[in-house]
Amino acid sequence: MKIRQIQAFLALAEDLHFRKAAEKLGVTQPALTLAMQALEDEIGVPLLLRDRHETRLSFAGEIFRADIAEMLAASEQATERVRRASTGVLNYLNIGFISTATTARFMPRLISEFRRIHPQVELGLQNRVNVDLLAMIESAALDVAFVRLPLVPPHQVEIAGVYKERHVLLLPADHPLARQTSIRARDLQHAPFIMYSRRNAPGYHDLIMRSLNTNGINPTIAQEVGEMYTLVALVAAGLGVAVAPTSARNYNLPGVVLVEANWLPPAEIGLAFRKDDTRPASRLFIDLTLRSRRQQQADSSDPVPSD
Incomplete structure (x- = not known):
């Protein structure tokens, strides 16, 4: 697969019109048609669906366009970085x-x-x-x-x-413990927890779980999330409590209260x-x-x- 083939496919995917894409690329329409046929033969699946009235992307073509656009951008970035490096300065x-x-x-x-x-x-x-x-x-x-x-x-x-920074407990504003200045581990025995996903950060997930377990909490996990903002938002929605770095306050979401828990490890x-x-x-x-x-x-x- 050549860079020119990829560029030609992306131009055609944008216009969905062989003549317009060929003019943009500075090639003849038959040459563009042959290039697309060669690309489809190499991949082994049809990327374009064509009839007398229109050209459109197949399902495989849609997936290929998304992936190949990112790959081309990375290739162009790498090329630029190599050019800069060849001058002795890579800024x-x-x-x-x-x-x-x-x-x-x-x-x-x-x-x-x-x-x-x-x-x-x-x-x-x-x-x-x-x-x-x-x-x-x-x-x-x-x-x-x-x-x-x-x-x-x-x-x-x-x-x-x-x-x-410190870890703190996040609670919905209407939670019975939300008015306390500090929370003991035993106060959370039956509380549902929003947890950061182990798949996205295994070490961090395990740190929080160990801290809860060591303090006698075997948490009921109401939801796992992949982003800290989502974790805070779900607490605000009342789905459970959570452990988070104290800087999570800077998301400024209403309906969330941060409470100290000195038994939590640092973040x-x-x-x-x-x-x-x-x-x-x-x-x-x-x-x-x-x-x-x-x-x-x-x-x-x-x-x-x-x-």
């Missing part, structure tokens, strides 16, 4: 992050500081879940990533803890990066993050509001 940094790295506010401040100090470095930002971020660091699809700890990295990936975010990444942009960002670690942790010691 591009691809940063991944979990959503709570932004609600904790240390990451936006860090990004702003990095841009001020190094305006020549172009930044790309991607919000993903923990397991995806780790895989993307390993494959070099990302340069650095802010991940939720604990996390066991592959041998070629290093993770440095960069931010700590921690780490910076993941490849050990063999010696690119200047990566090292500059890693160094700045590690230097900022103490101040970030001090900022997390703000008192928890009651609502």
Whole structure:
């Protein structure tokens, strides 16, 4: 499969008209038809459905368009990065992050500081879940990533803890315990819990489960979620209680109360990066993050509001 074939298919998928797509590509209509036939023969399934009146994508064609568009974008990005690297300077940094790295506010401040100090470095930002971020660091699809700890990295990936804050309990505003300033573990014996999915962050899920079990709670799980915002939203909807980093308050969702529970472990975010990444942009960002670690942790010691 050639890049030109992919580009031709995407142009045709956009216009669904052979003549218009051929003009856009600067080729003849018969040449475009032959290229599409060759592509379908190579894949082994029809991508286009054609009759006298219209051209449309088959079901397989719809799936192929979605996947191949992402692949082409990645290919073009990789090509651009190689071109920059060939000049001896690669001023591009691809940063991944979990959503709570932004609600904790240390990451936006860090990004702003990095841009001020190094305006020549172009930044790309991607919000993903923990397991995806780790895989993307390993494959070099990302340069650095802010991940939720604990996390066991592959041998070629290093993770440095960069931010700590407290865990708190989230309760619906009308919950009987919502007016308390602190909650004991035994008060939650029969409470339904909203839990962060183990599939998305196995280490973090296990940390919370161990903490609950150690304190005599075998939680009834009402719902598992893949995003922290969804977890907070379901608490607001009254579906159960949850454990979350105190920065979850910055989602500012009404109907949720944050209550202290000093028996919960701290919440921690780490910076993941490849050990063999010696690119200047990566090292500059890693160094700045590690230097900022103490101040970030001090900022997390703000008192928890009651609502």
